[in-house]
Amino acid sequence: MNRKRIMYAIVLLLALAFPYITPDPDFWVSSGGARALWLGVTALSMSFLNRNLGLMSLGQLFFSGVAGYIVAISSVNHNVKFGTSVPLAILAGTLAGVLIGWIALKTKGVYFLMLTLAVTLGLYSFANQAQEITRGHTGINSVPSPIIFGIDFTYTKPLYYLFLAIAVALFALCKFLESTSFGIALKGVRDNEDRMISMGYRTMPLKMIAFVFSSFIASIAGVMGVFYVTNISPDSVGLIRSIDLLVIVVVGGATYLGGAFVGAALIAVFEAIIQDFTQYYVAATGVLFIVVLMLAPQGLMGISAQIRARRKNKEGSL
């Protein structure tokens, strides 16, 4: 356990020092750091569900999209202050989780994946059609940056540290929840729901709380996304973006909370570098994804465990 704490401390220190130690900070703090943190928080909402309930959700972008659109529309079209719109947007995204969870949690496995994907694609098609509300495929552009306590978050460094604070807080919250009796009961549901039911647990409320919590994280990520890219359009919740997110989760390691950030950092850096060489970087990410799924389904975080297991198997067979 101690070793883990030391690891966390080193990663946190590196993240804090990142804007001062990276080459070309103007580029990397934004395209590497802040981007990875935003994508990482979105991916965290997915990893949390997968790790604790064994459910792979592609619906997280739905909640991000709901929250993001609310912030963007209210501030650009109606001049609503962020102090009002941001909490409302996060609340709306989280409540949307209650509705979707009520339906989706009746299903499992690949059905759950399909249903949640349909939910996200449904928002995509709505955002495209409902031009009066969402301005169609043009989207809502030039969303202003927030100014909190006199700090202007137009600049990348303050934005990076804001995102870092959010990411650390949410990661810690996930870890804390997992350590409570609620978190342990969740793992029980994941491993054998029938047994939990026969032990007298009411599993639906447990699953519901976990799902709504993950939609809460996704909603926060949606607001982060609007502040990071300063616009939102149907493509923000489209098929490609949904798969991108899945790539991050799987490449990082879908059964580890830290995998979300490892995957996000890797993909952000990978895309930033490869973008200069080829316009096919999305395809390259797709190929990477397929290779990881075929060879190392536990992702990067799981590689050492996978190698250990393989070595053990070999020794056993000798």
Add this chain to the structure above:
Amino acid sequence: MTQFIFTFLNGITLAGLYFLVASGLTLIFGLMRVINLAHGAFYLLAGYVSWTIADKTDNWFYGALAGSLTLGVFGTLVYVLLLRKFQYEELRVALITLGVSLVLAQAMLAIFGGEYYQTNIPESLSSAIPIPGLGLSYPFFRIFVLILAILVAIGLWVFISKTRYGAIIRAGVDDTTMVSALGINVQAVFIWIFFLGSLLVGFAGSVGGTTNSFGMGTDGDYLLFSLQVVIIGGLGSIGGVAIGSFLVGVIGQFATGYFPTFAGVITFAMLILILAFRPQGILGKKQ
């Protein structure tokens, strides 16, 4: 009244197209428990292939044939090379197909660009048929699509539930080991199913690329339609696809015609409502 009749005709012919699109998805899943989420990308690829061939040869039928066969072969390759090894891990297979869809989307964008395409209707099918009592006419090609869908539906049903091959397929899914022991090559059967399912979506893309325009983003749209259809109708059931296509097509068209802004929300509300009472879909088996 005129608008009502036209909306209904549009809805029911669109339902025919949705049936063609989703039948391949449900066929493969129903028989092999493999869900292909690159289905929308397959549809779009077929559209491009058939457009290109029809344009080069000036013959719609060659285009449709090329679109169907290309996808049949391509789908089989994807199955053999990427999916077969993990066939019994449903989720992993589904995720791999999403990766395939990402790669395909980018490749198609690079080759065909961001413009929209539409294949020309063949001259022999381009007439319009009069609607009795209204003094208006309706394009025959759309009716043709509906007829095709009905023929495919009957064909699939007869094939799966009435023929010896269908019996082998159903048995192969229920108990692979036992069927192999009877001397039947189950792997070959699975390859043929995948070929047939991909051929169907290839055909759907060729036909759909003629009735509707297609381009970047069409893959996501048709993946959504297929998912809605199979979720509502019940995954793995051909009859379910028919009911799902009818509901999504007709209700979707009425919603688009009368409440354009909230069309997506209405279809979606229908989906939620049905799932609230039947999580496995209208004709789906309990999971």
